[in-house]
Amino acid sequence: MKNTNNDLSYLWTAEKANERALYDMWHDWSCRAIWDDDDKQEDTDEDSAHYIKCTVPDVETAKAYYEARHIRECVWGGTPSLLDREYSSKEVDEYWKKEKKYNKKHLDMRDQIFTGENGKKGLRDVCGKILIEPQFEDFPELYTCFERSNLIPVVLNGRYFLYNIREHKVLTKGYERIFRYFWAYMEYFVVVENGKKGILDGCDGTESTPIDLDEVYEMQDPDGAVPVLKDGKIGFLWGKTYTKPIFDETIIESEEYTRVLYNGKWGWIGSDGEFTTNKSKASFGSWYDYSK
Numbered sequence: 001m002k003n004t005n006n007d008l009s010y011l012w013t014a015e016k017a018n019e020r021a022l023y024d025m026w027h028d029w030s031c032r033a034i035w036d037d038d039d040k041q042e043d044t045d046e047d048s049a050h051y052i053k054c055t056v057p058d059v060e061t062a063k064a065y066y067e068a069r070h071i072r073e074c075v076w077g078g079t080p081s082l083l084d085r086e087y088s089s090k091e092v093d094e095y096w097k098k099e100k101k102y103n104k105k106h107l108d109m110r111d112q113i114f115t116g117e118n119g120k121k122g123l124r125d126v127c128g129k130i131l132i133e134p135q136f137e138d139f140p141e142l143y144t145c146f147e148r149s150n151l152i153p154v155v156l157n158g159r160y161f162l163y164n165i166r167e168h169k170v171l172t173k174g175y176e177r178i179f180r181y182f183w184a185y186m187e188y189f190v191v192v193e194n195g196k197k198g199i200l201d202g203c204d205g206t207e208s209t210p211i212d213l214d215e216v217y218e219m220q221d222p223d224g225a226v227p228v229l230k231d232g233k234i235g236f237l238w239g240k241t242y243t244k245p246i247f248d249e250t251i252i253e254s255e256e257y258t259r260v261l262y263n264g265k266w267g268w269i270g271s272d273g274e275f276t277t278n279k280s281k282a283s284f285g286s287w288y289d290y291s292k
Contacts, residue, residue, distance in 0.1 A: 008215070013216065026110070027052060059128065061102065065099065071087055071092065075092045076092070111126075112126060122134035136154040139154060149180075153178040161175075162178060171205030186201075189202055197216050209235075216228050225285040238273075247275075268284065
């Protein structure tokens, strides 16, 4: 789709995509489809479809789910040594069916916020295991076990940080706000500071772009580039390569390289993030190697 006059308004902003993704995460689009015992999908009346809020499971159901998921992932993931015994293919299939039934019951496994004696907030999972000791003022975004990266935003002294749950440490300096960038092949977070935005790497929390952007937009497809806008010019982040906002117009196409207009010429972006009019050097905006 081609934009005109540097207008990327046909795209969702990263913030809008974040709001929708978080809502979908904690709600289920109920009655859209049902699954019978033969794993065949049957559509139901769309007029009866509606959102219902996911529910936190009881501890016994959560433990049963964890067991089923752990066994299936170890066998199918090639790490059976992590199990206490050998499981047959039939047993694994049974656990797979059990796990799917739990999912149908909206078993989201969300983390639970609790307040410690020091007045600070911590996180524990539905089985009661403490994930983060009470030390923060808030957890503005929580993700399901399927969606959550190792990092989540936390609030301390009114500032937002990224916290690594597995390593039990804060990775970033403080910002006015941090929210997750959804729909990307790689993990990203968007930060806000002094009215400007930027993008953080979702693995180590480093700044993937300067914090000087006017807007960050959603991607068109999981393999595409992240469009950004600054002073009326368009730029992109693709993987770990950042192209500064210097382009006047762009054509973003799914499964095709991103085209850009620079100094009156249409061209592409190479693997180094630089503008090129040579199509053979184009590699930015898609994982697909098109020769046309």
